[in-house]
Amino acid sequence: MKKIIILFFTYLILHSNLNALIKVDITRGNLDPLPIAVSPLHVESASENLESLDTKKLGLNISSIIEKNFKSTGLFNPLKREAFVQKPDIAHLKPRFEDWRLIKAQALVTGKLSVKNNKLKVEFRLWDLTASKEMIALSFTTTPSNWRRVAHIISDKIYERLTGEEGYFDTRIIYVAESGPKNQRVKKLAIMDQDGAKTKYLTLGNELVLTPRFNPSNQMVTYLSYFRNLPRVYLLDIETGKQEVVGNFPGMTFAPRFSPDGKKIIMSFAKDGNSDIFTMDLETRKVERITEHSSIDTSPSYSPDGKYICFNSDRSGLQQIYVMRSDGSNVKRITFGNGIYGTPVWSPRGDLIAFTKVRKGKFYIGVMRSDGTGERLLTENFYQEAPSWSPNGRVLVFYRETKSGAQGKGFSAKLWSIDITGYNERKIKTETDASDPSWSSLLSK
Amino acid sequence: MKFNKNLRNIFLILFATLALSACSTAKKSQTSGDVYTGSDTVEYLASGVKDRVFFATNKSSLTSASRETLRKQATYLRKNKKLNVTVEGHADERGTREFNLALGERRANAVKDYLMTYGISGKRISVISYGKERPVNSESTPLAWSQNRRSVTVKVK
Numbered sequence: 001m002k003k004i005i006i007l008f009f010t011y012l013i014l015h016s017n018l019n020a021l022i023k024v025d026i027t028r029g030n031l032d033p034l035p036i037a038v039s040p041l042h043v044e045s046a047s048e049n050l051e052s053l054d055t056k057k058l059g060l061n062i063s064s065i066i067e068k069n070f071k072s073t074g075l076f077n078p079l080k081r082e083a084f085v086q087k088p089d090i091a092h093l094k095p096r097f098e099d100w101r102l103i104k105a106q107a108l109v110t111g112k113l114s115v116k117n118n119k120l121k122v123e124f125r126l127w128d129l130t131a132s133k134e135m136i137a138l139s140f141t142t143t144p145s146n147w148r149r150v151a152h153i154i155s156d157k158i159y160e161r162l163t164g165e166e167g168y169f170d171t172r173i174i175y176v177a178e179s180g181p182k183n184q185r186v187k188k189l190a191i192m193d194q195d196g197a198k199t200k201y202l203t204l205g206n207e208l209v210l211t212p213r214f215n216p217s218n219q220m221v222t223y224l225s226y227f228r229n230l231p232r233v234y235l236l237d238i239e240t241g242k243q244e245v246v247g248n249f250p251g252m253t254f255a256p257r258f259s260p261d262g263k264k265i266i267m268s269f270a271k272d273g274n275s276d277i278f279t280m281d282l283e284t285r286k287v288e289r290i291t292e293h294s295s296i297d298t299s300p301s302y303s304p305d306g307k308y309i310c311f312n313s314d315r316s317g318l319q320q321i322y323v324m325r326s327d328g329s330n331v332k333r334i335t336f337g338n339g340i341y342g343t344p345v346w347s348p349r350g351d352l353i354a355f356t357k358v359r360k361g362k363f364y365i366g367v368m369r370s371d372g373t374g375e376r377l378l379t380e381n382f383y384q385e386a387p388s389w390s391p392n393g394r395v396l397v398f399y400r401e402t403k404s405g406a407q408g409k410g411f412s413a414k415l416w417s418i419d420i421t422g423y424n425e426r427k428i429k430t431e432t433d434a435s436d437p438s439w440s441s442l443l444s445k
Numbered sequence: 446m447k448f449n450k451n452l453r454n455i456f457l458i459l460f461a462t463l464a465l466s467a468c469s470t471a472k473k474s475q476t477s478g479d480v481y482t483g484s485d486t487v488e489y490l491a492s493g494v495k496d497r498v499f500f501a502t503n504k505s506s507l508t509s510a511s512r513e514t515l516r517k518q519a520t521y522l523r524k525n526k527k528l529n530v531t532v533e534g535h536a537d538e539r540g541t542r543e544f545n546l547a548l549g550e551r552r553a554n555a556v557k558d559y560l561m562t563y564g565i566s567g568k569r570i571s572v573i574s575y576g577k578e579r580p581v582n583s584e585s586t587p588l589a590w591s592q593n594r595r596s597v598t599v600k601v602k
Contacts, residue, residue: 182583208578210542224546229573231546252550252574255543268547270574273505273554275547296547312544318503319544342541356541382585385541401538408583436542 065151074424182408334372519563549574
């Protein structure tokens with residue numbers, strides 16, 4: 001992972017205009033997506049062609065990724081290229097604003113790139129067509145194989161400039177790739193870019209693996225593996241492939257997550273029919289008990305400041321969500337609605353907790369404030385669970401399973417995403433069936 | 446006369462409907478509460494010794510039928526002193542994955558505890574939870590779910 005971060009930002013903010021007129025409001029549903037034109041990046045004629053890369057197509061490929069990213073937000077409406085009137089290189093120098101307004105675009109992205117001495121240099125500009133002004137101009141230099149990341153970083157910069165929120169395109173999702181019949185699923189850890197590209201399988205499928213989660217620097221993953229038929233929490237270094245068991249527990253450990261500083265893993269340990277929450281410090285190896293109750297306590301998740309933990313427990317009789325201080329004190333139940341509640345996950349912004357709710361045979365993904373008030377159910381389905389937050393706290397990714405017929409016919413598991421406004425529900429394309437998604441933080445932060 | 450015939454037809458239809466609904470109740474009675482009481486999925490550790498017991502939704506308590514099965518397992522284990530077993534705990538697909546792992550573990554331990562009260566050493570019994578990962582019936586129906594909420598006693602080879 002580290003090697004991809006050899007990405008040089010040359011912030012060439014030429015003249016950033018802070019009084020732009022166009023702004024995208026993302027606090028509400030997208031009733032009126034912003035029409036945006038993404039002009040294909042101009043490829044400079046002196047560019048070298050590389051063995052692994054057709055440089056001539058790179059401009060078009062990068063702008064296609066940017067368009068796809070924008071479309072996936074539901075906040076932007078990328079316009080069809082056929083309607084574009086100006087050539088990319090000329091538009092990049094100075095667009096004829098009236099021409100672009102004619103096709104009803106309100107924002108325009110232009111750019112150019114060159115490949116020389118095995119270095120990719122990309123430059124782009126965002127134009128406010130209403131105010132006829134440049135909003136942002138940046139250039140990057142990186143290795144050519146990083147071209148997809150460049151497209152995602154450009155998307156992030158534009159998203160940030162237009163919405164005032166941090167972007168989430170230069171991110172990855174780790175998940176469980178599934179195949180085979182329902183009663184004998186083969187499960188592998190898989191990792192891919194947020195847009196479904198560059199899928200890589202991290203385990204072979206010889207043993208059952210579940211619930212992978214990134215550490216804050218996205219270099220480590222903690223997950224549950226049934227290696228040697230002993231279900232235990234593991235730690236995996238994505239770069240080196242090195243795996244190790246977390247702690248030395250005389251029984252099943254499961255439901256792992258990292259603390260926000262990445263120093264601890266919090267998880268459940270089941271013994272003699274009772275599951276409690278424990279942490280282990282990865283450096284000192286010190287194990288600490290956090291809950292002690294005869295009920296099932298599981299699915300722990302820290303608040304982003306590390307001061308609190310939310311989890312679910314059936315201590316009231318049915319599965320409900322609780323919040324406590326990170327030392328286990330001051331346990332408070334926060335869900336009292338009809339139905340059962342599980343898989344609480346604290347938003348990276350700290351204000352909301354996402355959860356799964358089951359009521360009258362239906363599964364819901366919802367959000368509520370961290371004190372349990374303001375519950376909003378975003379989506380209802382036959383089976384869905386395990387939400388994970390985009391790093392900017394605006395989008396949730398989760399998995400959904402279909403109802404199956406005899407012998408598991410028609411069964412499938414797929415990843416979906418939805419805005420916390422409840423709009424823009426989307427299936428995420430994966431090479432195989434997929435479950436247990438976990439969203440990384442921004443890679444280039 | 447014609448009216449009578451119509452009436453008779455109506456009665457016939459009524460009768461057929463009643464008979465049909467009686468059939469479907471007969472099928473439903475493979476569960477009691479929502480604990481599976483049938484034997485479609487059951488296998489045997491030895492002649493007359495069932496390998497599994499079933500649970501109600503979200504529960505790990507043993508029914509009287511389950512206790513009877515487990516007493517037979519205990520008798521069998523007492524007779525076969527060299528035999529060790531693994532008790533697998535399972536849940537249906539109608540819960541969240543992580544909670545189901547805990548629930549499966551709790552169910553397997555309920556079985557282990559009961560076997561121990563009948564004199565079987567805890568050292569001979571290991572437990573493992575599969576949560577909802579290994580259904581015995583892959584269909585999404587209440588009957589399949591009741592068959593999947595189970596603990597299975599498996600011989601260790």
